[in-house]
Amino acid sequence: METHPGYYTELVEKSTGKYSLATEEIERDLHRSMPEHPAFQNELGIAALRRVLTAYAFRNPTIGYCQAMNIVTSVLLLYGSEEEAFWLLVALCERMLPDYYNTRVVGALVDQGIFEELTRDFLPQLSEKMQDLGVISSISLSWFLTLFLSVMPFESAVVIVDCFFYEGIKVILQVALAVLDANMEQLLGCSDEGEAMTVLGRYLDNVVNKQSVSPPIPHLHALLTSGDDPPVEVDIFELLKVSYEKFSSLRAEDIEQMRFKQRLKVIQSLEDTAKRSVVRAIPVDIGFSIEELEDLYMVFKVTAQSQGRTPS
Amino acid sequence: MLSPYLSTPSVVLIGESGVGKTNLLSRFTRNEFSHDSRTTIGVEFSTRTVMLGTAAVKAQIWDTAGLERYRAITSAYYRGAVGALLVFDLTKHQTYAVVERWLKELYDHAEATIVVMLVGNKSDLSQAREVPTEEARMFAENNGLLFLETSALDSTNVELAFETVLKEIFEKVSKQRQNSTRTNAITLGSAQGGQEPGSGEKRACCISL
Numbered sequence: 001m002e003t004h005p006g007y008y009t010e011l012v013e014k015s016t017g018k019y020s021l022a023t024e025e026i027e028r029d030l031h032r033s034m035p036e037h038p039a040f041q042n043e044l045g046i047a048a049l050r051r052v053l054t055a056y057a058f059r060n061p062t063i064g065y066c067q068a069m070n071i072v073t074s075v076l077l078l079y080g081s082e083e084e085a086f087w088l089l090v091a092l093c094e095r096m097l098p099d100y101y102n103t104r105v106v107g108a109l110v111d112q113g114i115f116e117e118l119t120r121d122f123l124p125q126l127s128e129k130m131q132d133l134g135v136i137s138s139i140s141l142s143w144f145l146t147l148f149l150s151v152m153p154f155e156s157a158v159v160i161v162d163c164f165f166y167e168g169i170k171v172i173l174q175v176a177l178a179v180l181d182a183n184m185e186q187l188l189g190c191s192d193e194g195e196a197m198t199v200l201g202r203y204l205d206n207v208v209n210k211q212s213v214s215p216p217i218p219h220l221h222a223l224l225t226s227g228d229d230p231p232v233e234v235d236i237f238e239l240l241k242v243s244y245e246k247f248s249s250l251r252a253e254d255i256e257q258m259r260f261k262q263r264l265k266v267i268q269s270l271e272d273t274a275k276r277s278v279v280r281a282i283p284v285d286i287g288f289s290i291e292e293l294e295d296l297y298m299v300f301k302v303t304a305q306s307q308g309r310t311p312s
Numbered sequence: 313m314l315s316p317y318l319s320t321p322s323v324v325l326i327g328e329s330g331v332g333k334t335n336l337l338s339r340f341t342r343n344e345f346s347h348d349s350r351t352t353i354g355v356e357f358s359t360r361t362v363m364l365g366t367a368a369v370k371a372q373i374w375d376t377a378g379l380e381r382y383r384a385i386t387s388a389y390y391r392g393a394v395g396a397l398l399v400f401d402l403t404k405h406q407t408y409a410v411v412e413r414w415l416k417e418l419y420d421h422a423e424a425t426i427v428v429m430l431v432g433n434k435s436d437l438s439q440a441r442e443v444p445t446e447e448a449r450m451f452a453e454n455n456g457l458l459f460l461e462t463s464a465l466d467s468t469n470v471e472l473a474f475e476t477v478l479k480e481i482f483e484k485v486s487k488q489r490q491n492s493t494r495t496n497a498i499t500l501g502s503a504q505g506g507q508e509p510g511s512g513e514k515r516a517c518c519i520s521l
Contacts, residue, residue, distance in 0.1 A: 025379070028330045035348030067329070067351045067379045104384055141354035141385060150353050192320065194372040197357045220350050270384055277387075277420040 001087050008083045012051050015058035022057035022064035026050060029067060034074035036218045037154065048077055052086050056093070063093055066101035068145035075149055075158060088165075096168060098259075100145060106266055108144045111169060113262035114255065115140055115176055122177055122247060126184055133193045139200050143176055151201070153219040155209035156236035163240065170250050171243075178243035179203065182234070206231040207239060320359075321481055322372040323474070324389050326414055327399035328407040329378030332433040335464035336399065337375045340474050345465055352377045354385055362475060364482055371478055383417070390421040395428070395477040400448075402432040402461060403440040408448065415455065425488075427480045429458035431473055436463040 001008075030046050039045040052073050057064045072092065076085035093100070099107030116136050120127040130136050142150050147164055148157045163171040180187065183203055190196040205221055279293045288296070325333040334352050338344045341358040356375040361368055374393070376386035390396070398414055400407040411430065418428065430452040432443060445461060452459035458476060462469040 025329070029351050031348050032330075032351045035346075035350060066381055067377060068353050070351060071353070101381075103381055105381055109385075137385075137388075145353050150350060192372075194320070194322070194357055194359060198359070201357070220346070273384060273387075280420060 001083060008055060008086050011055040011058055011086075015054045016051075018054075018058070020057070020064075022061075023054055025067075026053045026057065026065050026070070029070045033070035034154075036220050037074070037078070039078055040074060045074075045077070048082050048085075049074055052077065052082060052089060055086060056089055059090070060093065063101050066105065068142075068150070069093070069101055071146045071149050075154075075161060079158075096164075097144075104270060105141075105145065106263070106270070108141055109266045109270075110259050110262045111144050111173070112137060112140055113266055114258045115144075115173055117258060117262070118173060118177060118247075118250070119180060123180055123184070126180060126187060129188055129190075130180070130196075133190060133196050139197050140176060144172060147172060148175065148204070151204045151221050152207050152236075153205070153209070154217040155212040155214070156207045159209060159236050159240065168252060168255075170248075170252060170255060173250060173255070174243040174247040175239065177247045178239055181246065182239070182242070202231065203234065207234045207236050209236045211237070320370045320372050321394045321478065322374060322392055323395040323397065323477060324374045324376060324393040325397050325399060326376055326386070326390075326418065327378055327397075327431075328401070328410060328414075331378065331399045331401040331404075331407050332464050333378065333397075333399050334375050336397070336431070336433060336462065336470060336473075337373055339464045339467060339470045341373065343467075351379075354382060355389060360474075362478060364475075364479060367482075369478060369482075371474065373474075387417060387421045390418055390426075391423070393422055393426060394481050396422065396426055397429050397431050397473060397477065398457070399431045399433050400443070401434050402443045402448070403434050403437045405442040408432070408443045411451065415457075425484065427458070427477055427484065428456075429460060429473060429477050430455075431459075432461040433464060435461040435468055436466045 027050070030050055031040075033049060034040045037045075040049065049070065053065055053070060056069070056073075069089070073085060073089055076088045080088065097107060099105075099110070101107075116127075116130075119130060119136065148160050151157075152160070160171065160175055179200065183199055186199045187196055190199060201221070205219060275294060275297050278297055279290060282288075282293055325337060327333055329351070334349050334356065335345050337356070337358055338346070338349070341360040352375055354377055357372065358375070359370055359372050361370045363369075374389045376382070376389060396418055398411060398418065400411055402408070415428070418426070430448060432445070432448050448461075449459050451457075458480065460469050460473045460476070462473050464470060
């Protein structure tokens with residue numbers, strides 16, 4: 001911020017009133033970012049959120065705007081000035097959460113892959129079960145993309161965000177492991193993915209911050225997951241403590257290395273999915289085998305890429 | 313552990329961002345509606361048990377993010393689904409104009425036997441309507457989809473929409489059971505999906521409501 005005085009103001013001036021797909025998507029989401037917080041129930045807060053998101057989309061068109069940025073930015077605005085919120089968003093998108101919000105949320109999928117790998121290392125009993133249920137991929141994406149803000153009560157999630165800015169992605173992975181660990185028994189008893197998602201969703205809904213002095217903010221996620229059983233409250237500081245005690249052996253350098261490895265896997269699997277769905281869409285009676293069609297797909301893809309396009 | 317229910321069919325909610333998928337889900341499973349619900353990140357999930365005839369069926373409903381960048385993730389859920397509600401906002405023509413693309417996306421990933429209902433949501437905002445009922449109904453008929461207009465806000469047709477899809481799934485399965493000497497009969501609730509049936513198979517037949 002100090003090395004770029006006036007940069008944000010200038011961006012805001014340049015981006016105001018310019019229309020793009022990003023601004024349209026931002027506009028649609030402004031009231032759906034942190035609607036439960038009074039700061040975003042009036043035009044003042046909404047306008048600040050609009051300016052920061054629009055300015056960022058203008059600064060970095062390759063990312064533009066991605067849902068989840070709206071939720072994270074809302075919280076940044078609550079704890080700093082508008083300009084500070086902007087620079088924190090820059091740090092998030094371009095350094096701390098690399099590629100999280102780009103066109104295929106590759107970065108978040110990469111860290112999710114790391115999470116699966118760590119589950120195998122730290123919680124082997126659970127790992128196989130999770131794999132069977134396919135749970136990790138379905139539930140944890142939002143944990144990463146919104147730093148738990150969309151799944152935990154506000155007062156609790158901000159404590160995690162705080163630790164995250166201090167220690168980086170390690171904290172998110174650590175807490176994610178602690179959440180699985182805390183629910184081990186129940187998860188092992190689940191018969192399908194939906195059941196496991198309900199167990200975890202309900203647990204996260206009831207992570208509370210007893211030290212919070214501000215008036216409680218209603219927790220929206222609970223609308224979807226609350227059940228009939230009386231909820232068991234979990235203290236966020238206890239959860240964090242356990243996560244440090246059990247899983248803090250993770251090192252930032254190791255995570256970077258794992259990110260590198262996972263990245264190739266993720267991109268390969270996205271490519272495979274794309275190829276499969278294209279090939280599947282072709283009628284069976286055209287006289288080519290699946291293998292031939294897949295080969296053809298690759299030929300078209302390479303050709304398209306050499307002309308600077310990718311097949312859709 | 314044995315499930316106490318006969319089966320747990322899974323249904324996906326798909327469609328453009330902001331058409332009201334999450335509110336349709338919360339209205340159906342919790343009878344709740346929120347004017348400013350949060351944007352869905354990735355996939356959300358909820359269940360509700362409904363009675364179909366004498367059978368209790370625990371429907372699993374997957375609510376997916378409408379945003380394009382999440383498509384690679386959300387489309388993974390189409391595969392295990394036996395039903396889909398393709399939702400558009402009847403006060404925003406743009407969300408209806410892309411229904412065909414959504415349908416293609418769905419059929420690209422889902423089983424060919426999936427039961428699909430086209431849902432025009434926000435019918436309470438009749439003064440702001442941009443998509444005529446007849447136009448959407450015609451499109452649905454021509455494409456072998458069920459069709460209903462709903463309002464998650466005032467509850468109109470929300471129950472009916474989900475229940476109609478579930479009923480249709482069940483009828484289809486029982487029909488298939490009757491003449492299933494072939495091996496590739498679909499099994500309800502199987503998240504893995506098993507082998508893919510021939511893609512030349514006819515889509516859900518049209519039912520006027």
